[in-house]
Amino acid sequence: MADASQSVTFLALILPFLAAAIAPALTRILKHNAAWVLALAPLFLFVHFFGYLGDVAAGRAVTGGYAWIPSLGVDFSWFIDGLSLTFALLISGIGTLIVLYAGGYLKGHEQQGRFFSFILMFMGAMQGLVLSDSFMTLFVFWELTSITSFLLIGFDHSREASRRAALQALVVTGLGGLSLLAGLLVIWAATGEGTLSGLLSSGDALRAAPFYLLALVLVLGGAFTKSAQFPFHFWLPNAMEAPTPVSAYLHSATMVKAGVYLLMRLNPVLGDTVWWETILPIFGGTTLLVGTLLAIRQTDLKLMLAYTTVASLGLLVMLTGLGSEIAIEAAVLYLVAHSLFKGALFMVAGLIDHEAGTRDVRWLGGLRSAMPITFAAALLAALSMGGLPPFFGFLAKEEIYAALDFSGGWNALFTAVAIIGNALMLVIGFAVALKPFLGAAVETPKHAHEGPVLLWLGPLTLAIVGCVAAIFSGVTHHYVSEPMAAAVAGAPVEIYISVVPHASLALLLSIVTIALGIAIFLMLDRARDAMAAVLAAIGWGPDRGFDQAIRGLIRLANAVTGVIQNGRMEVYMTVTFVMIAVAIWAPMLMFGELPAMPTFPRMTFYEWTVFAIAAIGLGAVAYAADRLTAIVSLGIQGFAVALLFLLFGAPDLAFTQFMVETLSVVILALVMTRLRLYPSDHRPTAEKMVDVGIAGACGIGFAVLLLKVTQIPFDSTLSDFFSTYSYVIAHGRNIVNVIIVDFRGLDTLGEIAVVMITGLAILALIRIRLPRSTDVTEAKS
The missing domain is CATH 1.20.120 (Four Helix Bundle (Hemerythrin (Met), subunit A))
Incomplete structure (x- = not known):
C-alpha cells in the first residue's frame, strides 16, 4: 500500500508536466473547452494532497522517493509536512482556478495552448520545489520556476516591455538561484546532510558550524531575490507585463512566496540567532514600507496590487525573522490569507480590464450594476486584505499585532511599521474593490458587462474560502495553520485566534490601523500626488540601476572582447x-x-x-x-x-x-x-x-x-x-x-x-x- 501511495505521489509530481506536453494539441482540438479538461490535472493534485491532511495534522510527515544519482547519494525525494502540504494545496487549488480563469481570459487567443503549457510547467516546478526533500531536486525545481516564469512573463514577446520584464526577472532570480546553490552546498558540507528532513533533524549542527554566517547570507541571497525583498523588489511590479492569470498565480499565490517558503523551512536550523533576528526583520520591514508607499503612487490596478504583494512578502519575512512562536503563527496565517485575497483581487483586476477595456482606476467607476458578481468578489477579498472580520485576513492581522505587542525597542519600531503598512494595504484593497464599482458610471473603452463563469468563478471562490476558513477557524487551525506553524517553529504549536474579537492591545492596534487606512483612503488622490512628488525628487531607483548595470556589463564585455578577441x-x-x-x-x-x-x-x-x-x-x-x-x-x-x-x-x-x-x-x-x-x-x-x-x-x-x-x-x-x-x-x-x-x-x-x-x-x-x-x-x- 505504501508503494502504491508513493507511486501516486510521484505521478502527482510529474502530472503537470505531462499535461503541459499535451496542452497545445488539446487546445487545438477542444478549442474553448480545453481549460475544463486541463484543469483536471491540478484538481487531481489538490484531491491527492488533500488526503494527507489527516496524517499531517496528527504530526506525521510523509516521505518517499527514488534513487536519482546513487553514486552521489542524490535521490528524487519528497517531504510532506504541514508547511509543504499547505503550499501544495495552495498551488494546486489556486492553480485549478487559474487554468479555468485563463480559459476565459485568453479565449480566442491564437497562442492559448502555449500559455497553458507554460502555466502547467510552472505549476509542476513550484509543486516540486515545495515538496522536495533532496537539496539537488529543490535547486532543480527552484531554477525551473525561474525559467518557466521567464516564459510566462514574456508570453507577449512581441512587446519590448514584456521582453525586458522577463529578462529582468530571469537575471535577478537566476543570480539568486546561484546564491542558493552555493548556500545549499555550504550547508551540505557543514552538516553532512543533503536532505531537508535530515537537516531538520540535525539540531544545532548548522548554527554551531563555522560557516553558519556564510550559509545564511547565501541562502538569503536566493530567498530575497525570489521573494522580491528590497532592494531586489523592482522585478516583481515589472512582471505585471505578463497576462493577468500569470500575475494572479505566480506573483501573488505561488512563485514569489518560494523565498518565504525557504526561510520558513530553514527557520528551525538557521533561525534563533542574532543574525537571523536582525537581518530578516530589517529587510522585511523596509520592504513592507517601500512596497505600500510605492503602491499608493500607482493608478494601474495590477501595479497597485503588485506593490502591495511586495509589501506583503516583506511582512512575511519580518515575522519569520522575529522568530517567536506567535510571530510564526502570524506569518502562517497571513501567508494563507494573502494567497486567497490577493489571488482573487488580481483576477478581479484582470476581469475589469477584460470587460471594461482599462485597468486605470482614474477611468473607472459605476461598474457595480454592470458587474455585480465581480463587485461581490472584489469586496469580500478587500475586506480580508483590510483585516476586517469575519475574514481570514482579520485573524492574521490580530496575530501580527499580538506578536509585536508594542513592547518597546525593536518591537515598537516594527509595530509602527506594521500599522503603517497594513493601513496602506487596506487603502489599496478598497481602492481596487470600491473605486471601479461605486460612484457615477464612467465611459470605458469597452461596454462593461459581467464576465463569463470562467472569469468570475476563481475570484469569487477564493474570496468565499477566505471567509469560510475564518468562520470555521477551529477546523482550519487543526488541519492547516497548526501543522504549518509547527513545521516552521520546529515544535508543536496551538493557535486559538478566531473571528470573535477579544478586548486586547492587538484589537486596539487593529482599530488604529483601520482608522488610519480610512483616513488615507478618503484623500487617496492627494496621497498619490504627494508620493509622485517624492519619487520625482528621488529620481534614481533600483529599476533604473538594473538597466545601468546591464549596459555597463555589455560595455565591459565589449571591452574585454576587443582585447582578447581582436580578430588577429x-x-x-x-x-x-x-x-x-x-x-x-x-x-x-x-x-x-x-x-x-x-x-x-x-x-x-x-x-x-x-x-x-x-x-x-x-x-x-x-x-x-x-x-x-x-x-x-x-x-x-x-x-x-x-x-x-x-x-x-x-x-x-x-x-x-x-x-x-x-x-x-x-x-x-x-x-x-x-x-x-x-x-x-x-x-x-x-x-x-x-x-x-x-x-x-x-x-x-x-x-x-x-x-x-x-x-x-x-x-x-x-x-x-x-x-x-x-x-x-x-x-x-x-x-x-x-x-x-x-x-x-x-x-x-x-x-x-x-x-x-x-x-x-x-x-x-x-x-x-x-x-x-x-x-x-x-x-x-
Missing part, C-alpha cells in the same frame, strides 16, 4: 603557446620538479641517421625561402619520429604517423596554394626571435616534462589491466587498437570529430573566392 590569428596563436609554456614550466620550477640530466646513450649508426634527418629537416624549416618549402620540410620531422617508432618495435604507430604526417603536409600545401598569402615571411627579425623563444620554450618544455615522467618509477597497473582484459572483454589481441576503439572509444570519436571539423574549416577556406581587381573596379563604377 597571430595574437591568438601567440597567447595560446605562451600559456602552454607557462603551464609546463611554472609547476616544475615552483615545486622543484626538474628532471635529472640523463647520461647520453650509445647509439648505432642508423639511430644517428634518424637524428641527422630530423636535424636537417629542422634546418630546412628555419631557413626555407618560402612557406611551401617550410611546410614540406616540416614533414621531415614527422617522418623521423615515425622511423623511431619503427626502430623501437611499434610498426602500427609508425604507419599511423606516416599517414598522419603525409596527410597534414598535403592539406597544408593545398591550403597554402589556394589562399592569397605572402610567399615568404616578411616580419622583422625581432618579431621572429620572440616567436623562436616561445616555440623553443614549448618544445624544450615538452621534452623536459617527458624526461621527468620517464624518471618516475613505472606503474604497470594500467598496462596489466589492458593486457589482461583486452582479449577477454573486447576480443582483440592488438592491445593498442583495442584501447583506441573500445576502452577509449568515445575519446576516439571526439578526435574524429575534431578532424572532421578541421576538414570542414579547411574546405571553407579553400572555397573562398576573393574578388578580382576588375570586379572591384566594375562594382565601384
Whole structure:
C-alpha cells in the first residue's frame, strides 16, 4: 500500500508536466473547452494532497522517493509536512482556478495552448520545489520556476516591455538561484546532510558550524531575490507585463512566496540567532514600507496590487525573522490569507480590464450594476486584505499585532511599521474593490458587462474560502495553520485566534490601523500626488540601476572582447603557446620538479641517421625561402619520429604517423596554394626571435616534462589491466587498437570529430573566392 501511495505521489509530481506536453494539441482540438479538461490535472493534485491532511495534522510527515544519482547519494525525494502540504494545496487549488480563469481570459487567443503549457510547467516546478526533500531536486525545481516564469512573463514577446520584464526577472532570480546553490552546498558540507528532513533533524549542527554566517547570507541571497525583498523588489511590479492569470498565480499565490517558503523551512536550523533576528526583520520591514508607499503612487490596478504583494512578502519575512512562536503563527496565517485575497483581487483586476477595456482606476467607476458578481468578489477579498472580520485576513492581522505587542525597542519600531503598512494595504484593497464599482458610471473603452463563469468563478471562490476558513477557524487551525506553524517553529504549536474579537492591545492596534487606512483612503488622490512628488525628487531607483548595470556589463564585455578577441590569428596563436609554456614550466620550477640530466646513450649508426634527418629537416624549416618549402620540410620531422617508432618495435604507430604526417603536409600545401598569402615571411627579425623563444620554450618544455615522467618509477597497473582484459572483454589481441576503439572509444570519436571539423574549416577556406581587381573596379563604377 505504501508503494502504491508513493507511486501516486510521484505521478502527482510529474502530472503537470505531462499535461503541459499535451496542452497545445488539446487546445487545438477542444478549442474553448480545453481549460475544463486541463484543469483536471491540478484538481487531481489538490484531491491527492488533500488526503494527507489527516496524517499531517496528527504530526506525521510523509516521505518517499527514488534513487536519482546513487553514486552521489542524490535521490528524487519528497517531504510532506504541514508547511509543504499547505503550499501544495495552495498551488494546486489556486492553480485549478487559474487554468479555468485563463480559459476565459485568453479565449480566442491564437497562442492559448502555449500559455497553458507554460502555466502547467510552472505549476509542476513550484509543486516540486515545495515538496522536495533532496537539496539537488529543490535547486532543480527552484531554477525551473525561474525559467518557466521567464516564459510566462514574456508570453507577449512581441512587446519590448514584456521582453525586458522577463529578462529582468530571469537575471535577478537566476543570480539568486546561484546564491542558493552555493548556500545549499555550504550547508551540505557543514552538516553532512543533503536532505531537508535530515537537516531538520540535525539540531544545532548548522548554527554551531563555522560557516553558519556564510550559509545564511547565501541562502538569503536566493530567498530575497525570489521573494522580491528590497532592494531586489523592482522585478516583481515589472512582471505585471505578463497576462493577468500569470500575475494572479505566480506573483501573488505561488512563485514569489518560494523565498518565504525557504526561510520558513530553514527557520528551525538557521533561525534563533542574532543574525537571523536582525537581518530578516530589517529587510522585511523596509520592504513592507517601500512596497505600500510605492503602491499608493500607482493608478494601474495590477501595479497597485503588485506593490502591495511586495509589501506583503516583506511582512512575511519580518515575522519569520522575529522568530517567536506567535510571530510564526502570524506569518502562517497571513501567508494563507494573502494567497486567497490577493489571488482573487488580481483576477478581479484582470476581469475589469477584460470587460471594461482599462485597468486605470482614474477611468473607472459605476461598474457595480454592470458587474455585480465581480463587485461581490472584489469586496469580500478587500475586506480580508483590510483585516476586517469575519475574514481570514482579520485573524492574521490580530496575530501580527499580538506578536509585536508594542513592547518597546525593536518591537515598537516594527509595530509602527506594521500599522503603517497594513493601513496602506487596506487603502489599496478598497481602492481596487470600491473605486471601479461605486460612484457615477464612467465611459470605458469597452461596454462593461459581467464576465463569463470562467472569469468570475476563481475570484469569487477564493474570496468565499477566505471567509469560510475564518468562520470555521477551529477546523482550519487543526488541519492547516497548526501543522504549518509547527513545521516552521520546529515544535508543536496551538493557535486559538478566531473571528470573535477579544478586548486586547492587538484589537486596539487593529482599530488604529483601520482608522488610519480610512483616513488615507478618503484623500487617496492627494496621497498619490504627494508620493509622485517624492519619487520625482528621488529620481534614481533600483529599476533604473538594473538597466545601468546591464549596459555597463555589455560595455565591459565589449571591452574585454576587443582585447582578447581582436580578430588577429597571430595574437591568438601567440597567447595560446605562451600559456602552454607557462603551464609546463611554472609547476616544475615552483615545486622543484626538474628532471635529472640523463647520461647520453650509445647509439648505432642508423639511430644517428634518424637524428641527422630530423636535424636537417629542422634546418630546412628555419631557413626555407618560402612557406611551401617550410611546410614540406616540416614533414621531415614527422617522418623521423615515425622511423623511431619503427626502430623501437611499434610498426602500427609508425604507419599511423606516416599517414598522419603525409596527410597534414598535403592539406597544408593545398591550403597554402589556394589562399592569397605572402610567399615568404616578411616580419622583422625581432618579431621572429620572440616567436623562436616561445616555440623553443614549448618544445624544450615538452621534452623536459617527458624526461621527468620517464624518471618516475613505472606503474604497470594500467598496462596489466589492458593486457589482461583486452582479449577477454573486447576480443582483440592488438592491445593498442583495442584501447583506441573500445576502452577509449568515445575519446576516439571526439578526435574524429575534431578532424572532421578541421576538414570542414579547411574546405571553407579553400572555397573562398576573393574578388578580382576588375570586379572591384566594375562594382565601384
